Amino acid sequence: MRRTHRTLIARVGALLLALAPSVAFAHPVGQSAQGFMSGLSHPVFGLDHFLAMLSVGIVSAQLGRERIWTVPGMFVLAMIVGAIFGIKGHVWAFSEAGIACSLIMLGIAIATVNEAVSSWPVLIAVAAFGTLHGHAHGLELPKAADPVFYAAGFLTSTICIHLLGVGIGYLFTKRLSLIVLLRHLGSGITGIGLMFLKLAAG
Numbered sequence: 001m002r003r004t005h006r007t008l009i010a011r012v013g014a015l016l017l018a019l020a021p022s023v024a025f026a027h028p029v030g031q032s033a034q035g036f037m038s039g040l041s042h043p044v045f046g047l048d049h050f051l052a053m054l055s056v057g058i059v060s061a062q063l064g065r066e067r068i069w070t071v072p073g074m075f076v077l078a079m080i081v082g083a084i085f086g087i088k089g090h091v092w093a094f095s096e097a098g099i100a101c102s103l104i105m106l107g108i109a110i111a112t113v114n115e116a117v118s119s120w121p122v123l124i125a126v127a128a129f130g131t132l133h134g135h136a137h138g139l140e141l142p143k144a145a146d147p148v149f150y151a152a153g154f155l156t157s158t159i160c161i162h163l164l165g166v167g168i169g170y171l172f173t174k175r176l177s178l179i180v181l182l183r184h185l186g187s188g189i190t191g192i193g194l195m196f197l198k199l200a201a202g
Contacts, residue, residue, distance in 0.1 A: 039153025042137065043161060048099055048196050049133055051189055053158055055106035056126055057165020058182070062173055063122065064115045072162040074123050078130030079137075079158065083151070086138020095136060096200040102129035103193025110186025 043049045053075070060071035085092075092098075105125060113122070137154060172178040 035147065035149035036153040039150035039155075040157045042140075042150075042154060043157045047192070048103060049137075050161060051192060052099070052102050052106060052129060052133060053161040054165040054168070055103070055110055055186075055189055056129075057162040057167075058169035058172075058185075059106060059109045059113060059122065059126075059165075060162075061166045061169025062110070062113050062115070062182075063117060063119060067119045067122075068166060068170075070119070071122060071126055072159075072166070075126045075130035075133075075162070076155070076158060078127040079134030082131035082134030082136075083138035084134075086135040086140075087147075089139075090135075091139075092132075092135055094200075095132060097197060098132040099129075099136060100193050100196035100200050102132060103196060104190050105129070105193075107186045107188070107190030107193055110189065111183045112186075 043053060056072055056075045060068045063071065106129070109122065109125075169182070172182040
């Protein structure tokens with residue numbers, strides 16, 4: 001693993017370690033733990049959100065260089081913006097369909113992108129997708145046992161899923177046979193996105 005990749009993982013790890021003490025001491029243990037664990041588990045058990053975040057990490061590794069952290073970073077920032085709109089109660093038409101389309105497009109990206117692809121279209125698409133995913137969870141945030149710790153747990157889980165995707169993308173792009181498998185994975189994610197789109201259409 002190259003030095004830049006190790007540095008990225010070390011920084012994210014330090015962020016997660018720094019977050020843990022604040023979760024432990026800022027609020028009553030029972031309430032804060034419930035809110036944090038709820039936020040932490042939500043992306044993992046929501047298949048559409050999990051696959052989208054995993055795909056962002058994979059695509060960033062496929063693009064390589066500094067994009068291995070700028071692409072996930074863009075998703076997280078856009079997700080925060082979308083969550084703010086959701087918290088304020090703004091309802092967006094076709095939000096669920098947009099989330100399904102994010103899976104379709106990210107699956108296609110996994111099946112097609114490489115280091116020669118320009119990062120700007122990917123960053124714009126990832127920003128749009130992050131906003132949609134953040135908005136969906138922002139609508140649910142006020143219902144959490146502790147919204148602050150729900151958001152902290154959700155953000156932690158998002159970063160970890162991105163890192164998992166980065167690891168998968170990095171390892172699978174090192175051998176031709178695994179690259180082919182990665183392309184099939186992208187096609188599978190696109191198929192799942194089409195299934196969610198059909199469900200969203202009712």
